Amino acid sequence: MHISVRTDHPVASDSPDHLRPRATALDSSRNHRFNRKLHRLCGTGDRPLRILDLGCAGGGFVRDCLSDGHIAVGIEGSDYSARWGRAEWPLLGGRSLFTADITKPFEVVRVEGGVDTPMAFDVVSLWEVLEHVGEVDLPAVFRNVAAHLERGGLIIASISSDDLAHHQTVRDQSWWTGIFLQHGLIPAPGIVRYFATQFIRGPKYGALGSFHVIATNDPARAPSVPRVRIVAHALDHVWYGSTPYRWVRRILGIE
DSSP, X not given: OEEEEEESOSSOTTOHHHHSOSHXXXXXXXXXXXXXXXXXXXXXXXXXXXXXXXSOTTOHHHHHHHXXXXXXXXXXXXXXXXXXXXXXXXXXXXXXXXXXXXXXXXXXXXXXXTEEEEOOEEEEEEXXXXXXXXXXXXXXXXXXXXXXXXEEEEEEEEEEOOOOTTOSOOOOHHHHHHHHHHTTOEEOHHHHHHHTTOOSSSGGGTOTTEEEEEEESOTTTSOOOOOOOHHHHHXXXXXXXXXXXXXXXXXXXXX
């Protein structure tokens, strides 16, 4: 199977993130604990998960999903990492990592026997991406999400409320929740609690002033939250991803 992204806008040429690369030039975020919890939440056992990561930067999350045996596609608005061969792009560029302006129409397709088949995904993630989009362009982003999200699938987003130079839409969590609802995406706070601070990006991982929104286009078909032991839940909150945890792993040479 070959995957491709069809678009007339391969680069977000007007985006501050492309004109003055910062996060796109530095980030390749990953969190194996998040991946394990995601696969437990959404895994059906009969097929790999399909994951679409919008604003994928260096592609670390996408590569981990592929290594876990799932189907993952990353789309980045800037071509900085592609041009400089940064992070996972030398290995995955043109295969699982692509560039496209997500404020313009695009389509992820599976190519087999010369035939393009549109793909739908169980999870669409945006790790500190939405605040980089101007309010006027947000409906187009959500249309792209809707076009690629399986019924009962999840959109998982971390969103910053910090007023930084690259942030074009600075709003609080209640405003963003309303935007999700306007686009037919029903928030699932119980799933946010299930992840217990274990995400790819967020306050625990250097993004102060950020929060998480998880929503679905069909609550009746959305995955049910698995039972989690109290000890595991406490470890997620306190230990995994903490500063002492990172130092221990660094001393032991664990990625």
